[in-house]
Amino acid sequence: MTAKATYHHGDLRNALVETATELVRAGGGESFSLRDAAAKLGVSANATYRHFDSKSALLTAVADVGAEKLGQKMRRKVAEAERQNERGDATTLAIAWFKATGRAYVAFAIEEPEIFRVMYGPHGVCQYARARAGQPPADPTGALILGEAVDRLVSAGVIGPENRAGGDVRAWTVFHGFSSAVVEGASYFPTKAARGQALEELLDFTLRGLGATMLTA
Amino acid sequence: MTAKATYHHGDLRNALVETATELVRAGGGESFSLRDAAAKLGVSANATYRHFDSKSALLTAVADVGAEKLGQKMRRKVAEAERQNERGDATTLAIAWFKATGRAYVAFAIEEPEIFRVMYGPHGVCQYARARAGQPPADPTGALILGEAVDRLVSAGVIGPENRAGGDVRAWTVFHGFSSAVVEGASYFPTKAARGQALEELLDFTLRGLGATMLTA
DNA sequence: GCCGCATGTTCACGGTGTCAACGTCGGAGG
DNA sequence: CCTCCGACGTTGACACCGTGAACATGCGGC
Incomplete structure (x- = not known):
């Protein structure tokens, strides 16, 4: 500039x-x-x-903006899902919300694998949070939006209130595990379509695990 | 020697x-x-x-023996679970088997965080597999035993046969996601007990996601 | 208009992965 | 039993790296 x-x-x-x-x-x-x-x-x-202060600190900054971009992407995708389902009932909307967060998380990892790796590597967001213990981690957005998604599932009656606590963490575990698997090549999908289908099945799997009986969105 | x-x-x-x-x-x-x-x-x-050939190759070898140890640990824990439930019915046994694989995976990550990181880092098992594409990845054991665990769930009627395909991958996703979260410090548990309880809840979550209605073991 | 201090520069050091050329042995073949 | 050869290990060197210390520059406030 x-x-x-x-x-x-x-x-x-x-x-x-x-x-x-x-x-x-x-x-x-x-x-x-x-x-x-x-x-x-x-x-x-x-x-x-x-x-x-160091090379590591610079990489931490890189991880931070990565985390922010991830949060933004999740927000954007959720807003988009809301727009597409504005005529749907609360149940449909809640499920769409939830799935959007998962899709956004995985999509980010696929689009920015190296940034994703840095984010969860030794210089990443978590280390960052630990180092400055007391301060909030770099990206509350992602976690917050996921929590909100689970809250909506509860409010809409898709899952029982007993599954609210820890539900967001469990969902994150699944999203992150899948992303990590894709990024590291642990799970190989021959085509984009195959990977997409696996993700969709995984989203249903996650909802079922959270106690949902209705899965469509 | x-x-x-x-x-x-x-x-x-x-x-x-x-x-x-x-x-x-x-x-x-x-x-x-x-x-x-x-x-x-x-x-x-x-x-x-x-x-x-290089430093990276040496680290790959480290990752390989790590993968082997992980496989052994899973085998050992499963055998142990089988022994403890030798008087139980097929359902109980299948669930115990399955949960044992998950507990073993996570336990390994907790005991050997740095090795775990190397295993799934840039020099790790997956990269290794990719490099020598065609050859099997370093650790078929872990994947195989997880597949067998899911098969047993199906055979015992704990989950329907329609959940067999991909079930092992989904379970692995959860186990790996949780391990990764613990190792990277993304999910902080104040006590060992809290972490253990989170894992147990996660195992139930996983079984439910796979379509199980019975979760006790 | 001058000066202080944030911002960049240069010089230097120890450490790293890796290449090339050279020693050193142990075991196979006469 | 001797010889020699190839596997194994060594030394020397190079380019690159992160980082510390001392020095240069020039913008903003008195």
Whole structure:
């Protein structure tokens, strides 16, 4: 933006996060190098230390914006689902909401596998939360929206109130497990369609596990 | 064993894998260094290249023995469950079997978090399988035993035959998601008991998702 | 207009994975 | 029994990495 070709960069911090994100996306978090990122911005490697304590801290920032993007994606997909089912009853809507969160989570992991890996790797969101214990983790959005989705299932009577507590965590476990499996290649799906179908079956599986008897949306 | 204090080591390959496993266990796969491992064995760093193409290959080997240990643990726990329920009916036994696999998987992740991370990281089992595409992945045992557990659920009538296909993958998804969450610290449990209870609830959740109406074991 | 301090730079160090060329033995073939 | 060869390990070197310390630059407030 205000990129003056001068000694001072202007907004190096954000530029670094952005470039680092790009590099991670391209080559993975393992091969990412501080010097590369700096060089790509025409800046000396040590300049980064004015904005981040370490390479790890920069990767943590990358993970943070990743977490935020994930949250946004979940919000967006849920809003979209709501729009498409605006004429449906509460049950349909609640199920659509819930499934949208799961689809969004998995979709993010598929679109941004390397970022996803960093987010849940040693520099990621969780480590971040642990390091600054007391402060909230980087992405409350995702967790909150999932909690809200489960609340809606309860309100609509899709699942019993006894399944509210911990329901969001269990759902997250499934979504994350599937995403992780896909990203790491643990579960191989020959086609996109096969993977999609597996996900849909998994969503039904999850709803059933939460105590739902009605699964369609 | 036959550790002659001579020029030639005797069994450097296995010694390297063992030492690497130890170092990873202690300091994590990120900080693991080839030179450290070699030094610990009183051997030059480049000696490793007679047995492994790269550092990554060595870590892959570490992941492989990890996968094998995981498989063994699952076998052992299942056998134990079978012994404890030898007087139970087929239903009880099938459920006990199934739950034992899940508990074993999670227990391994908790006992060996760093190895677990390496196993599902960039050098891990899945990458390994992909690299040598065509060859089976390092650990068929875990997958096989889980498949057998689901088969037993079907045979005992705990779940319907329509839930057999993909049931093992879905169960694995849950187990792995929970393990991953615990290892990465995404889900924090204040006490071991709380974590244990969450796992038990998750096992019931999984069975319900698979279509079971009876959950006790 | 000057000066302080945030921001970048340069120089330096120890450590890492890996390549190339060279030693050293143990075991097979005469 | 000797010889030699190939598997195994060594040394030296290189490029790259994260990071610390000391120095340079120039924008914003007095």
